[in-house]
Every structure is written in C-alpha cells, then in structure tokens.
Amino acid sequence: xxTGDLAVERGAARLAAGARLLEDxxxxxxxxxxxxxxxxxxxxxxxxxxxxxxxxxSSGRIVDQFFVSKPSAIAASWWAMLTKESLLYHLQFTIxxxxxxxLIGAVAGLIFGFALARSELVYRIVEPFVVGFYxxxxxxLAPLFILWFGIxxxxxxxxxxxxxxxxxFINTIAGIRAAPPQLLQVARVMGASEWDLVRKxxxxxxxxxxxxxxQITVPQAMIGAIVGEFISSNRGVGHLLxxxxxxxxxxxxxxxxxxxxxxxxxxxxxxxxxxxxxxRWNPKHHSLKDVP
Amino acid sequence: xxxTSGVIEARNVFKAFVARSxxxxxxxxxxxxxxxxxxxxxxxxxxxxxxxxKSTLLNMVAGLIRPTQGEIWYKSRPVGGINTDVxxxxxxxxxxxxxxxxxxxxxxxxxxxxxxxxxxxRAERYIARVGLAGFExxxxxxxxxxxxxxxxxxxxxxxxxxxxxxxxxxxPLDAQTRVxxxxxLLKLWEGSGKTIVFVTHDLVEAIALSDEIVLFSRxxxxxxxxxxxxLARPRDVFRVHxxxxxxxxxxxxxxxLKEEISQMDLEGxxxxxx
Ligand SMILES: Nc1ncnc2c1ncn2[C@@H]1O[C@H](COP(=O)(O)OP(=O)(O)O)[C@@H](O)[C@H]1O
Ligand SMILES: [Mg+2]
Numbered sequence: 001x002x003t004g005d006l007a008v009e010r011g012a013a014r015l016a017a018g019a020r021l022l023e024d025x026x027x028x029x030x031x032x033x034x035x036x037x038x039x040x041x042x043x044x045x046x047x048x049x050x051x052x053x054x055x056x057x058s059s060g061r062i063v064d065q066f067f068v069s070k071p072s073a074i075a076a077s078w079w080a081m082l083t084k085e086s087l088l089y090h091l092q093f094t095i096x097x098x099x100x101x102x103l104i105g106a107v108a109g110l111i112f113g114f115a116l117a118r119s120e121l122v123y124r125i126v127e128p129f130v131v132g133f134y135x136x137x138x139x140x141l142a143p144l145f146i147l148w149f150g151i152x153x154x155x156x157x158x159x160x161x162x163x164x165x166x167x168x169f170i171n172t173i174a175g176i177r178a179a180p181p182q183l184l185q186v187a188r189v190m191g192a193s194e195w196d197l198v199r200k201x202x203x204x205x206x207x208x209x210x211x212x213x214x215q216i217t218v219p220q221a222m223i224g225a226i227v228g229e230f231i232s233s234n235r236g237v238g239h240l241l242x243x244x245x246x247x248x249x250x251x252x253x254x255x256x257x258x259x260x261x262x263x264x265x266x267x268x269x270x271x272x273x274x275x276x277x278x279x280r281w282n283p284k285h286h287s288l289k290d291v292p
Numbered sequence: 293x294x295x296t297s298g299v300i301e302a303r304n305v306f307k308a309f310v311a312r313s314x315x316x317x318x319x320x321x322x323x324x325x326x327x328x329x330x331x332x333x334x335x336x337x338x339x340x341x342x343x344x345x346k347s348t349l350l351n352m353v354a355g356l357i358r359p360t361q362g363e364i365w366y367k368s369r370p371v372g373g374i375n376t377d378v379x380x381x382x383x384x385x386x387x388x389x390x391x392x393x394x395x396x397x398x399x400x401x402x403x404x405x406x407x408x409x410x411x412x413x414r415a416e417r418y419i420a421r422v423g424l425a426g427f428e429x430x431x432x433x434x435x436x437x438x439x440x441x442x443x444x445x446x447x448x449x450x451x452x453x454x455x456x457x458x459x460x461x462x463x464p465l466d467a468q469t470r471v472x473x474x475x476x477l478l479k480l481w482e483g484s485g486k487t488i489v490f491v492t493h494d495l496v497e498a499i500a501l502s503d504e505i506v507l508f509s510r511x512x513x514x515x516x517x518x519x520x521x522x523l524a525r526p527r528d529v530f531r532v533h534x535x536x537x538x539x540x541x542x543x544x545x546x547x548x549l550k551e552e553i554s555q556m557d558l559e560g561x562x563x564x565x566x
Pocket of ligand 2: 346347348459
C-alpha cells in the first residue's frame with residue numbers, strides 16, 4: 001500500500017517535471033520567434049536604407065542624374081504628383097482595371113480549367129489549341145482590344161484579364177490532372193458524387209497550383225492595365241507615366257513606378273494570406289521545428 | 293461451394309490488360325476463369341504471388357474496372373457502376389491531406405448526406421474506439437503510420453458497409469503495429485456480421501485472421517485452392533503460432549504457394565525482405 005502511494009507520487013512528480021519542461025520549451029519558442037521577426041524587420045529596413053543611400057549618393061557622382069534621378073527628387077516629384085496631378089484620381093482607374101481584369105481572368109481561368117480537365121477526350125481535343133493561344137504574346141492583343149472595346153476602362157480590363165486568364169487556366173488544368181487517381185477512386189467507392197469529387201478532392205488537390213498561378217498573375221494584371229493605358233488613354237497611372245516620359249521627367253517616371261510597386265505588393269499580400277489559409281494542411285507550409 | 297448464396301460472386305471472370313510500349317501493344321491476361329463465392333459474414337483472405345490479379349479482382353468488386361469476360365455479382369446483382377455499397381481500404385491510406393483526422397473520418401458520411409450532428413457523434417465514437425481521441429484536429433502528415441491506418445480503417449467502418457475489401461492494408465507498417473492492428477481489426481469485426489475480403493502476402497496474417505483462404509496461381513491468376521482455416525474463434529493474433537493446428541496448416545499453405553512462385557520471385561522475395 002505504502003509503496004504503491006510512493007510510486008503514484010513519483011509518477012506525479014515526473015509528470016510535473018515534464019510539464020515544466022514543455023512550458024520552458026514553449027516560452028523559449030515564443031522568445032525565439034519574436035527575435036526572428038525583429039531581426040527580419042530590422043534587416044529589411046537596413047537593406048532599404050542602404051539601397052536608397054547608395055542611390056542618392058551615386059546619383060550625379062558616378063552615374064548621370066538625368067537617367068537614374070535620385071530618391072529625394074523622386075519623393076518630391078511623387079508629392080507633386082499627389083497634390084498637383086491628382087495621382088489618386090489616376091491610380092483609382094489603374095487599380096480598378098487591374099483588379100477587375102484579375103478577377104475576371106482568374107475566375108474564367110478556373111471555370112474553363114475545371115470544365116476542360118474533367119474530360120479526357122475534350123482535353124485531348126483542345127490541348128494543342130490552348131497551347132497555341134498561350135503562345136501568343138498577350139501584350140500584342142492590346143491594340144486589338146482597344147479597337148474592340150474603345151479607349152475607355154473596359155479595353156484595359158480585357159488586356160489585364162487575358163494576361164491572367166491563360167496562366168490560371170493552364171495551372172488549373174495541371175493541378176487537376178495532378179490529383180492522385182487513387183484518392184478519386186476511394187472517394188467514389190465511399191459514395192462521392194461528381195460535385196463532391198470536384199469540391200472536396202479535386203479542388204483541394206489542385207490548390208497548390210492554383211495559388212501559385214494566382215500569385216504570379218498579380219503583377220501580370222498590372223502589366224495589362226498599364227500597357228493598355230500606354231497605348232491610348234487620358235487617365236490612369238500608365239497615362240501619367242507616358243506623359244512623364246514625353247517630358248523627359250525621370251523623377252516623375254520613378255515616382256509612378258514606385259506607386260505601382262506598392263499597389264502590386266499590397267495585392268500580393270492579400271493573395272499570399274489567402275494561399276496560406278487554403279494551404280494550411282500542407283506540410284511544406286508549416287514550420288515544424290524540433291527542439292534542441 | 294454453393295455458387296448461389298454468396299454476397300460476392302465471380303462467375304468465370306477473365307480480365308485482360310493492354311501493355312503499350314513504343315508503337316506496339318500487347319494484351320495479356322491478369323485473371324483467367326476465376327469463379328468464386330464469398331458467403332456473407334465471412335472473413336476471406338486472398339493470397340498468391342505478386343501480380344496474379346488479386347487487386348484487380350478487388351477493383352472489379354468495387355466496380356472501378358469491368359471484367360473483360362464473365363461477371364461479378366454483388367448481393368445477387370451484377371456489378372454495373374461504382375459499387376458504393378462496399379468499403380475499400382487500400383495499402384496506401386489515401387487520407388485526404390487537406391482534412392484533419394476527424395474530417396477524414398467524416399468524409400464518407402458527408403458524401404452520403406448524413407447530418408452534421410450525427411456525423412460528429414459517430415466519428416467521436418469510432419475515434420475513441422481505436423484510441424485516437426485527442427488527435428482529432430491533426431492533419432495526416434502529423435500522424436504516425438499506425439494512426440493513419442487506424443483513421444483509414446474507421447473512416448470506412450463508420451458508414452457500416454456490409455462488405456469491406458482490404459488490399460494489403462497493413463503492408464507498409466512495422467511488425468509490431470501490424471499485429472496490434474490485426475488484433476483491433478478482429479475485435480471490430482467479430483460479431484459485426486460484416487464480410488471482409490482481405491488481400492495479403494503474409495501467410496501468418498491470413499491464417500490468424502481468416503475463416504477461409506483463397507490461393508491464387510501465378511499470373512494469369514486462377515484460383516488454385518480454397519482452404520478452411522482450422523483454428524477456432526475467438527483468436528489471439530499474438531499467439532497464433534502456439535495453436536497446435538497452426539504448423540501443419542501453415543506448411544501446407546506455404547508448400548502450395550511455393551510452387552507458384554518462380555525461382556526469380558523467390559530471389560526477389562529474399563532480397564526484398566532482407
Ligand atoms: N490498370 C492496369 N493497366 C494495365 N495493367 C494492369 C492494370 N492493373 C493491373 N495490371 C496488371 O495486371 C496484373 C495483376 O495486377 P494486380 O491485380 O495488381 O496483382 P496483385 O494485386 O495480385 O499483385 C499485373 O501484371 C499488373 O501489371
Ligand atoms: Mg496488389
């Protein structure tokens with residue numbers, strides 16, 4: 001009886017020691033992660049500072065300021081754009097064009113991808129045509145779209161949409177075809193309907209491909225919108241850029257480019273967090289760290 | 293063999309496949325004149341040399357492929373399309389990697405339109421029964437091989453199919469986990485009235501679990517012999533060797549199987565298991 005109690009006590013002590021150890025490990029992990037995050041942020045700030053400082057100092061000394069301008073001049077020019085040339089007004093068109101083109105292209109790419117890849121015969125029939133269309137330099141379609149849709153916002157949306165469509169479409173097909181056939185078979189035997197298969201097996205299996213396509217097409221949508229504006233437009237950041245180029249205004253060009261860069265970065269951030277959420281099951285997306 | 297009372301019946305089944313190589317195709321037989329009847333409630337094992345068509349036969353019972361000639365009958369009806377009345381457990385656990393353990397266990401019930409509350413309560417019961425409580429929200433990559441296999445097992449048992457097809461389900465597991473899972477499987481099956489068709493390359497496993505063992509010849513597979521396992525139930529899988537009827541039965545089974553395994557296969561097996 002007494003020895004039994006002792007054993008229970010020892011067991012309890014061991015458990016408590018184990019729990020303490022785990023607590024320590026968790027606390028260390030929190031501290032380490034916070035430190036990692038801080039180092040990353042500081043590193044990025046330093047990198048940006050060094051980059052701009054090098055640019056500022058070399059401009060006019062090592063390279064001709066006419067060609068590369070310099071950060072201080074660009075900032076001034078950006079401020080002038082914002083206050084005198086109604087940058088936000090122009091930006092709003094560019095963003096709407098890029099976003100609408102992106103959504104239309106992505107949704108169409110997904111729908112067509114699913115429709116096509118589900119039938120082996122249909123896929124084999126249209127595959128060479130898809131590859132052929134994909135081979136067209138899509139930018140070359142921009143003048144055609146302006147002919148079709150006019151110089152307003154819709155022609156730019158169309159250009160952005162084709163830039164996105166093919167990449168999403170082709171990746172969707174690749175993703176669907178990569179779904180393991182055994183998973184499909186087992187799901188069928190378990191009683192899955194065709195719609196169940198698409199929603200619960202095929203789509204999740206294809207998400208790594210789809211997310212990758214959705215990420216790489218964000219800047220593509222922006223390219224489509226800007227190129228459309230270059231060709232003919234009196235609104236949008238592309239219009240501001242081509243006007244600045246006409247005036248040989250290098251700081252103005254850089255100011256426009258940086259504005260676009262920030263917009264694309266923000267769009268990318270949104271897609272990345274969506275991707276991380278959809279891919280939370282994927283071991284590659286986790287950082288399982290073992291403890292020293 | 294009463295050829296009319298089986299829940300699964302193969303009637304003179306042939307299956308041919310076409311092997312395509314560069315500009316040339318050659319048809320070959322995977323199964324040759326297979327006639328078989330599996331009585332309801334029995335635990336039947338298929339053994340035979342690798343490549344003799346055991347998986348092919350299971351695929352036909354599940355309706356995933358059709359016989360080239362002959363018919364597979366299931367519950368007095370020829371199998372037409374996918375046979376959603378059976379459960380199918382394969383060597384790969386085929387868990388959906390984007391679903392947590394409990395979501396995987398519930399998936400078949402979702403396909404079958406069972407309401408959420410009912411799904412949860414059934415899943416909880418089965419998860420507890422195989423000792424996986426506490427791991428419900430882990431993704432498959434966060435589970436051990438044995439845990440994944442248990443998950444695959446209960447996600448099929450949960451919709452209570454009358455017939456469960458198992459294709460070398462414990463193949464990839466380590467020896468200890470294997471025996472433990474054999475034991476759990478027997479406990480889940482005994483008294484359930486379910487029919488199990490179990491493919492294995494492990495004769496001890498076949499003897500420990502089955503009522504009946506079907507031995508296939510080497511490819512193209514035909515049924516060479518059907519044995520009634522002489523061991524009494526309930527069985528202790530940890531101690532089947534100790535049963536006095538085990539050694540003679542094992543020897544006979546092995547002798548018959550050995551004839552079917554070519555010299556080449558024997559060498560392969562020795563290296564493979566080395
Ligand atoms: N879908 C298929 N296409 C072509 N050949 C196949 C297919 N499935 C199986 N086979 C062939 O049929 C034979 C039997 O295979 P299988 O049923 O997997 O054997 P076992 O499960 O008994 O090892 C093998 O030669 C295999 O290559
Ligand atoms: Mg097999």
